Amino acid sequence: MRNRLADEPSPYLLQHAENPVDWYPWGEEAFARARERQLPIFLSIGYSTCHWCHVMEHESFESDEIAAVLNERFVPIKVDREERPDVDRVYMAFVQATTGAGGWPMSVWLTPDLKPFYGGTYFPPSARWGRPGFIEILTEIDRTWQESRDKLAASADGVIERLRDIQVSRQQVGGRIPDAATLEAGVSEYAKVFDHHGGGFSDAPKFPRTAELLFLLREYARTGAADARHMVLETLRPMALGGMRDHVGGGFHRYSVDAAWRVPHFEKMLYDQAQLVLAYLEAAQAANDPSFAAVADDTLAYIRRDLTHPEGGFYSAEDADSVPPEQAADADAARTEGAFYIWSQAEIDQLFGDDADVVRTRYGIEPDGNAPQDPHGEFTGKNLLHVARPVADVAEETGRTPEAVQAVLDGARSRLFDARATRPRPPLDDKVLSGWNGLTIAAFARAARLSPLDQPARVAALDTAVRAATFLRERLWDGERTRLLRRWRDGRADIDAYGEDYANVVWGLLELFQASSDPIWLDWAAELQDVQTALFWDEADGGWYSTTGDDSSVLLRMKEDYDGAEPSASALTASNLLTWAHLGGAGAGEAADRLERTLSRVAATPEAARVIPLLMASVSVYRAGAPQIVVVGTRSDPGAVSLHQVATGVYLPGAVTLVIEPGAEQAGLAERLPWVAALEPRDGRATAYLCRAFACETPTTEPRAFADQLEALIAHRNEEDQ
Numbered sequence: 073m074r075n076r077l078a079d080e081p082s083p084y085l086l087q088h089a090e091n092p093v094d095w096y097p098w099g100e101e102a103f104a105r106a107r108e109r110q111l112p113i114f115l116s117i118g119y120s121t122c123h124w125c126h127v128m129e130h131e132s133f134e135s136d137e138i139a140a141v142l143n144e145r146f147v148p149i150k151v152d153r154e155e156r157p158d159v160d161r162v163y164m165a166f167v168q169a170t171t172g173a174g175g176w177p178m179s180v181w182l183t184p185d186l187k188p189f190y191g192g193t194y195f196p197p198s199a200r201w202g203r204p205g206f207i208e209i210l211t212e213i214d215r216t217w218q219e220s221r222d223k224l225a226a227s228a229d230g231v232i233e234r235l236r237d238i239q240v241s242r243q244q245v246g247g248r249i250p251d252a253a254t255l256e257a258g259v260s261e262y263a264k265v266f267d268h269h270g271g272g273f274s275d276a277p278k279f280p281r282t283a284e285l286l287f288l289l290r291e292y293a294r295t296g297a298a299d300a301r302h303m304v305l306e307t308l309r310p311m312a313l314g315g316m317r318d319h320v321g322g323g324f325h326r327y328s329v330d331a332a333w334r335v336p337h338f339e340k341m342l343y344d345q346a347q348l349v350l351a352y353l354e355a356a357q358a359a360n361d362p363s364f365a366a367v368a369d370d371t372l373a374y375i376r377r378d379l380t381h382p383e384g385g386f387y388s389a390e391d392a393d394s395v396p397p398e399q400a401a402d403a404d405a406a407r408t409e410g411a412f413y414i415w416s417q418a419e420i421d422q423l424f425g426d427d428a429d430v431v432r433t434r435y436g437i438e439p440d441g442n443a444p445q446d447p448h449g450e451f452t453g454k455n456l457l458h459v460a461r462p463v464a465d466v467a468e469e470t471g472r473t474p475e476a477v478q479a480v481l482d483g484a485r486s487r488l489f490d491a492r493a494t495r496p497r498p499p500l501d502d503k504v505l506s507g508w509n510g511l512t513i514a515a516f517a518r519a520a521r522l523s524p525l526d527q528p529a530r531v532a533a534l535d536t537a538v539r540a541a542t543f544l545r546e547r548l549w550d551g552e553r554t555r556l557l558r559r560w561r562d563g564r565a566d567i568d569a570y571g572e573d574y575a576n577v578v579w580g581l582l583e584l585f586q587a588s589s590d591p592i593w594l595d596w597a598a599e600l601q602d603v604q605t606a607l608f609w610d611e612a613d614g615g616w617y618s619t620t621g622d623d624s625s626v627l628l629r630m631k632e633d634y635d636g637a638e639p640s641a642s643a644l645t646a647s648n649l650l651t652w653a654h655l656g657g658a659g660a661g662e663a664a665d666r667l668e669r670t671l672s673r674v675a676a677t678p679e680a681a682r683v684i685p686l687l688m689a690s691v692s693v694y695r696a697g698a699p700q701i702v703v704v705g706t707r708s709d710p711g712a713v714s715l716h717q718v719a720t721g722v723y724l725p726g727a728v729t730l731v732i733e734p735g736a737e738q739a740g741l742a743e744r745l746p747w748v749a750a751l752e753p754r755d756g757r758a759t760a761y762l763c764r765a766f767a768c769e770t771p772t773t774e775p776r777a778f779a780d781q782l783e784a785l786i787a788h789r790n791e792e793d794q
Contacts, residue, residue: 073090074089074090075088075089075090075091075093075094075095076094076095076096076097077089077095077097077150078090080097081503081559081561081562081564081566082120082152082155082503082559082561083120083152083499083501083502083503083561084118084119084120084122084125084150084152084154084155084501085097085150085152087120087126087129088129088133088150091129091133091134091139092133092134092135092136092139092140092143093133093138093139093142093143093148094139094142094143094148095148095149095150096147096148096149096150097149097150097151098149098151098156098159098625099625100625102147102149103184103186103625105147106147106182106184107184107185109147110184111145111146111147111184111217112145112146112147112181112182112183112184112189112213112214112217112224113146113147113148113149113181113182113183113184113186114142114146114147114148114149114179114180114181114210115149115151115163115178115179115180115181115182115188116128116133116148116149116150116151116177116178116179117150117151117152117153117159117160117163117164117176117177117178117180118151118152118153118176118177118178119152119153119154119176119389119501120152120154120388120389120391120499120501121339121340121341121388121389121390121391121392121498121499121501122176122177122339123337123338123339123392123393123409124175124176124177124193124194125176125177126393126407127194128177128194128195128206130406131196131197131206132195132197132206135197137207138197138206138207138210141207141210141211141214142210145210145214145217146181146210146214147184153176153178154388154501154503154505155503155505155558155559155567156567157570157572157618158570158618158619158623158626159625159626160178161618161628161630161632162235162626162627162628162630163178163180163188163191164178165235165238165628165630166180166188166191166231166235167180167188167191167192167193169231169234169235169238170190170191170231171191171192173193174193175193175194176193177193177194178191178192178193179191179192179193179194179195179206181213182228183224183225183228186625186627187225187228187229187231187232187627188228188231188232189224189225189227189228189231190213195209232627232628235628236628239628239629239630239631247672248672248676249668249671249672249674249691249694249695250671250674250676250680250688250691251676251695252294252695254676254677254678254680254691255291255294255681255688255691255692255695256291256295256297257678257681258287258291258678258679258680258681258682258688259288259291259297259299259300259681260678261678261679261681261682262284262288262300262303262681262682263299263303266303267331268306269331269332270310270331270332270333271303271306271307271308271309271310271311271333272307272331272333273307273682275331276328276329276330276331277327277328277329277330277337278327278328278330278331278333279326279327279328279637280311280316280324280327280344280347280348281635281636281637281685282347282348282350282351282639283347283635283639283643283685283686283689284635284682284685285304285307285308285351285354285355286350286351286354286685286686286689286725287681287685287686287688287689287692288300288301288303288304289301289304289351289354289355289358289723289725290689290692290693290696290725290726291692292304292358292723293358293692293696293723293724293725293786293789294692294693294695294696294789294790295790296786296790301358301359304351304355304358305355305358305359305361305364308351308352308355308364308367310332310333311324311333311348312352312364312367313333313458313459314328314332314333314334314458314459315328315333315334315335315336315456315457315458316328316333316334316336317367318340318374318413319435319457319458319459319485320413320457320485320488320489320492321374321377321378321489321492322370322371322373322374322377323340323345323370323371323374323375323378324340324344324345324348324371325337325338325339325340325392326338326339326340326341326344326392334456334458335443335456336410336456337392337409338392338393338409338410338412338413338498339389339390339391339392339498340379340389340390341388341389341637342375342379342386342387342388342389342505342508342509342511342512343508343511343637343638344637345371345374345375345379345512345515346375346508346511346512346514346515347511347515347638347639348368348371349368349371349372349515349518349519350368350514350515350518352364352365352367352368352371353365353368353515353518353519353522354723354725356368356522357522357720357721357722357723358723360721365522368515368519369519369529372515372516372519372533372536375512375515375516376532376536378390378500380536380540381502381504381543383539383543384536384539384540384542384543385504385509385540385543385544385547385560386504386508386509386512386540387500387501387502387503387504388501388502388503388504388505388508389500389501390497390498390499390500390501391407391498391499391500391501392409392410392498393407393408393409393410393411393498393499394407394408394411394412394495394496394497394498394499395407395408395411395496396408396411397411397494397495397496400495400496407498407499410443410451410456411495411496412492412495412496412497412498413456413457413492414443414451414454414455414456415437415454415455415457416441416453416454416455417432417437417438417439417441417455419491420432420437420455423487423488423491424480424484424487427480427484429470430466430470430472430477430480430481430484431480431481431484433460433461433465433466433469433470434459434460434461434463434466434477434481434484435455435457435458435459435460436455436456436457436458436460436461437455437457438455440453441453441454441455442455442456443455443456457488463477463478463481502561503559503560503561504543504547504548504559504560504561505558505559505573506544506548506556506557506558506559506560506569506573506576506577507558507569507570507572507573507575507576507577507638508576509540509543509544509576509577509580510544510573510575510576510577510578510579510580510581511576511579511580511638511639512540512580513537513540513541513544513577513580513581513583513584514576514579514580514583514584516533516534516536516537516540517533517534517537517580517583517584517586517587517588518583518587519533520533520534520537520587520588521583521586521587521720521729522720523720524713524716524717525707525708525712525713525716525717525731526707526708526710526713533587534587534588537580537583537584537587538584538588540580541580541581541584541593541596544577545596547560547565548560548565548569549596554599554603555568555569555603556568556569556573556574556577556600556603557569558570558573568620570618570619570641571604571607571608571616571617571618571619571641571645572618572638572639572640572641572644574600574601574603574604574607574608574641574645575604575616575641575644575645575648576639576644577597577600578597578600578601578604578644578645578648579644579647579648581593581594581596581597581600582594582597582648582651582652585597586728586729586730589730589731589732589733589737589741591740591741591743591744594655594657594744595744598657598658598659601648601652601659601663602659604616604645605666607620608620608641609666610631613673614666614669614670614672614673615631615633615642615669615670615673616631616641616642616645616670617629617630617631618630618631618632618641633673633674633683633684633687634683634684635684635685635686635687639686640684640686640687642670642687643684643686643687643689643690644686645670646667646670646671646686646687646690647686647689647690647693647726649663649664649666649667649670650667650690650693650694650698650726651726651728652664653667654698654700654726654727654728655728655745656700656745656746656747656766657744657745657746658744667690667694670687671687671690671691671694674687674688674691689725693725693726696726696789697764697765697789698724698725698726698727698728699724699727699728699762699763699764699785700727700728700729700730700761700762700763700764700766700768701719701724701727701728701729701730701760701761701762701763702729702730702731702732702748702751702760702761702763703715703716703719703730703731703732703758703759703760703761704732704733704734704738704751704752704753704758704759704760704761705731705733705734705753705757705758705759706733706734706758707731707733709758711757711758711773712731712758714758714775715758715759715760715773715775715778716731717775718760718775718778718779718782719760719778719782721779722779722782722783722786724782724785724786730748732748732751734752734753738751747766751768751771754771754772754773755773757773758773759771759772759773760772760773760778762778762781762782762785764785769781
């Protein structure tokens with residue numbers, strides 16, 4: 073028998089559609105049932121690629137005994153956090169405030185009026201590992217509800233009021249935009265906790281928090297401080313070499329469970345891929361090191377191959393768990409974590425024969441496995457691929473020349489890929505989320521912006537970004553209501569978008585406009601920005617709400633500046649407002665005003681850089697100033713190609729960059745950005761313009777002269793900071 077979740081489009085909810093638990097989706101039917109029966113609500117929140125969500129489902133939600141208790145004594149509700157981040161945020165704030173930790177699956181008990189009174193994350197079915205058992209918790213909560221319902225309700229009221237007070241207090245910070253000294257102190261805060269051995273800013277587990285890296289890179293660009301860049305490069309390098317990166321199929325796993333980026337948690341999230349592409353592309357510019365760009369390109373290739381809908385939108389994630397290849401023929405085989413990605417030495421030896429020693433040495437393959445055993449024994453005797461030795465060391469150890477080693481390695485990846493393709497794949501979460509797609513459009517568009525104008529890679533990246541943006545506009549934009557929608561799956565689009573969706577999509581479109589100079593994307597970005605402002609801007613106190621406040625079932629209207637796995641709506645909106653201000657079209661003045669009000673809310677403390685790094689990155693760009701860089705000329709003109717290559721060879725985060733073809737394209741853009749009308753080719757040749765605050769230096773047709781202008785600009789910024 074299937075429960076109510078069988079009619080839901082969410083892959084996560086559908087995973088629970090055959091549970092004996094009488095699940096309800098979040099909505100009035102469930103709330104009315106709780107009020108009618110005067111029962112507490114059991115709220116379970118997770119997402120489809122969450123390993124421990126799968127564990128709790130198998131252990132507890134597939135249990136007839138536990139289901140009987142849930143169905144009789146509670147109203148059970150299941151929520152996909154990726155579809156309803158508004159619901160997730162409220163109850164995560166409660167769980168973190170009351171337990172000091174959070175995570176998924178999240179388990180929260182609510183009164184019939186949706187106020188939480190007890191919560192946690194994963195619970196085993198019976199007590200173990202120092203955790204109380206789920207069945208015991210259910211029994212105790214039921215007893216307390218029957219005997220002390222009024223006390224629980226009063227406690228829930230008090231918790232919600234405290235959370236509201238916290239939200240109010242967060243609006244009363246700042247008052248002025250942080251100064252240069254605060255930014256530099258923020259860099260020092262990172263230096264205090266930087267891991268000089270493995271990179272990153274914490275002990276295990278290590279998460280790829282891209283916003284931190286972007287802040288440090290912007291401080292490097294503003295001041296020339298080498299230590300800020302060093303911390304970024306020495307974090308991205310070991311990430312690219314370690315097991316957190318998929319060395320066979322490309323892309324990155326969710327996080328590393330150890331301090332050396334060796335052992336990953338294997339799920340692959342779209343938002344991680346997009347943000348890491350941007351970090352690696354910026355690192356390539358900042359370090360003038362193409363190896364970082366190669367990692368970005370490899371990650372984009374993974375997205376294009378494995379996470380792209382045939383019509384252009386991007387899927388959300390791939391699961392951590394899959395059926396082990398040796399059990400592929402067993403229809404009842406259980407999925408285990410990492411099974412798709414790990415290898416035995418025997419497999420490597422059989423696949424590579426006489427060249428196996430090269431592959432083993434390069435990727436750290438050991439006879440008994442190089443992966444730690446977990447409590448379930450999934451990695452026993454298996455190997456996680458990581459770059460264990462450089463080519464020179466492999467050559468010395470195997471008695472071959474470096475050229476011979478490289479030849480083996482050049483072919484090894486495709487052979488490993490083909491062998492792995494015969495294994496059962498991890499499940500795909502094939503819903504298309506507008507916000508995550510916005511981030512990914514930004515990644516592809518940035519890759520196109522930085523690629524030479526005459527290279528196929530630019531065309532491919534730009535085409536992918538355009539197809540995805542077109543998908544969003546056709547599938548997830550309700551033009552009649554002028555509303556963006558959050559989720560599309562199997563032809564069904566619904567759930568009004570949240571603040572982060574608007575911010576992410578606007579960011580992607582602004583990047584796409586700068587890559588293509590096509591005004592269609594600028595126009596849609598402007599329309600979305602207007603809607604975001606109308607729905608989420610706080611005119612009284614400044615800043616950006618995450619929700620509209622229209623849904624009464626969401627108890628708190630939150631303004632979040634904190635950057636977690638995903639960037640905050642406020643931070644990305646601030647970045648967008650910087651771009652709007654420097655584009656100089658209609659509304660640039662209002663954008664600058666809202667930007668300054670947003671940045672003025674930031675607490676001017678050194679610790680702010682650790683908590684809200686992406687907002688502080690916008691502060692850095694605001695303090696440095698961002699130029700406008702325009703090349704006027706036909707894109708196929710070798711002169712335009714050379715001038716554009718000079719522009720992309722320097723690291724100037726926040727700069728508006730455009731390549732504009734004279735004629736109809738320039739005329740169309742001038743209707744929207746009047747200042748570009750006066751930028752003309754000189755002597756019939758492609759011409760570069762470097763402008764600040766729309767005042768341009770002497771236009772030049774010579775790449776060397778243009779490079780001198782850019783270098784002088786960078787030197788002047790660094791001198792100003794000193």
